[in-house]
Amino acid sequence: MTVLMRKMGPFETSAVGLGCMGLSIEGKPDEATGIETIHQALDAGCRQLDTAWSYYESGGPEQTNERLVRTALDSWKGPRSEVLVATKVGHYRDFTDGRPTWAVDGRPESLIRHAKESAQALGVDTIDLLYFHRPDPKVPYQESLEAIRSLVEEGVARTAGISNADIAQIDMARSILGDDLVAVQNQFSPTFTSSFEELRHVADLGLAFVCWSPLGGFRKAKDEARYDPFRQVAGRLGVSYQQVVLAWELAQDEHVFVIPGAHRPGTILDSLQAGDLQIDREDMERLGR
Ligand SMILES: NC(=O)c1ccc[n+]([C@@H]2O[C@H](COP(=O)([O-])OP(=O)(O)OC[C@H]3O[C@@H](n4cnc5c(N)ncnc54)[C@H](OP(=O)(O)O)[C@@H]3O)[C@@H](O)[C@H]2O)c1
Known part of the structure; x- marks a missing residue:
């Protein structure tokens, strides 16, 4: 597999990254499986x-x-310097009505403190890519x-990104961060x-557009029927429909990246193959948008 x-920005990295969230939040696998998932992804060329x-x-x-990411990288035998590690600040976990939720804290002093804690937890002086997680x-x-x-x-960070941003926010980030902004x-x-629309805007600016929950999220796809055409193309090509979904996203523009989640090595190893999958024009039209 290539x-x-x-x-x-200044990095050359794999168009398919590993979204590590599911390895540490509710429903996570045991730590050994988490580390093995990251190791096998890296061994297969994920960067x-x-x-x-x-x-x-x-x-x-x-x-x-x-x-967990740091532990996995410290124990990986491959070329650590090739791996782009992106982290985000601006969210924290909370309980609302006894349910786990995501809360935001975008105060400058919190972002600065959390980013420094992120660098420390990752064991680096400088974070490769630091996103502001959510307005x-x-x-x-x-x-x-x-x-x-x-x-x-x-x-503290080499480059910056923003997440969950609309077009006006993307433009504001460009004006404040200049060329240090590399990804949305x-x-x-x-x-x-x-x-x-944001994908197009970001690609036209020459920045990376990184798709989160590119497979519709790990809990349950909201509209399973929407995946039927992807299943049909996948059946014909003899690959998983998830590969077709990821390849369809990557085909939207050369500035697009995907970060599928995985709770075990098998799923990310399959997803990494999406970078190799060519979808022809007729199938792209069939898959629509
Ligand atoms: N910026 C933000 O606000 C934000 C928000 C949410 C998520 N994210 C990022 O996006 C990443 C991915 O999101 P996500 O995990 O919610 O959803 P996702 O990538 O859309 O879906 C992950 C689910 O798809 C399954 N899967 C992945 N590849 C597969 C394959 N090739 N074949 C079959 N099943 C496959 C996984 O299965 P298994 O469980 O069996 O491995 C997992 O259950 C997160 O890890 C995080 O880094 C960012």
């Missing part, structure tokens, strides 16, 4: 790991996913972005295409 590589300060179980110890309605977006800029200026990570999948 792994498709694409340019993201992008996506984590966040907030990827831990509600009520449990914080930053467990960043620590905080209680904090002017500009103020959160200025905190991210100060983190790049200080050397938004939800995009066959069951979530409303971010296509």
Whole structure:
């Protein structure tokens, strides 16, 4: 298998990354399986790991996913310097009505503190790519972005990204972060295409568009029938429908990346093959948007 590589700012990294969230939040596998999943992904050529300060179980110890990524990288025998590790600040886990939820905190002082804790948990002086995870309605977006800029200026992060951002926010981030902004990570999948305008805008700016929950999320696809045409193409090509979904996303533009989640090695090993899969024009039309 040849792994498709694409340019993201100063990095050359795999177009299919590993979304590490599921390895440390509710429903996570045991730690050994988590590490094995990351190792096998890296061995197969994956060069992008996506984590966040907030990827831990509600009520449990914080930053467990960043620590898992570090443990996996420390014990991996391959070329560590080739691996782009992206993390995010701006979210934390909370309980609302006794249910685990995701809360936002975009205050500059929180972002700065959390980013430094992320670097520490990852065991690096400089984070490769630091995303601002989600706009905080209680904090002017500009103020959160200025905190991210100060983190790049200080050397805590090499490059910056934003996540869950609309077009106006993307433009504001461009004006505040300039060329240090290299990626926008938004939800995009066959069951979530409303971010296509943002995908186009980001690609036209020459930035990376990273699709989160590219397979519709690990709990349950909201609209299973939407995946039927992907199953049909997959049946004809003799591959999993998930590979077809990921290849369809990568075919939207050369600036697109996908970070499918996995709870075990088998799924990410299959997903990595999507970079190799060519979907012809008729099938792209059949799959629609
Ligand atoms: N920026 C944000 O706000 C944000 C929000 C959510 C997620 N994310 C990022 O996006 C990443 C992925 O999202 P996600 O995990 O929610 O959803 P996802 O990638 O859409 O779906 C993951 C699910 O798909 C299954 N799967 C993956 N590849 C497969 C394959 N080739 N064949 C069959 N099944 C396959 C996995 O199965 P198994 O469980 O069997 O392995 C898992 O249950 C997260 O890890 C995180 O890094 C970012």
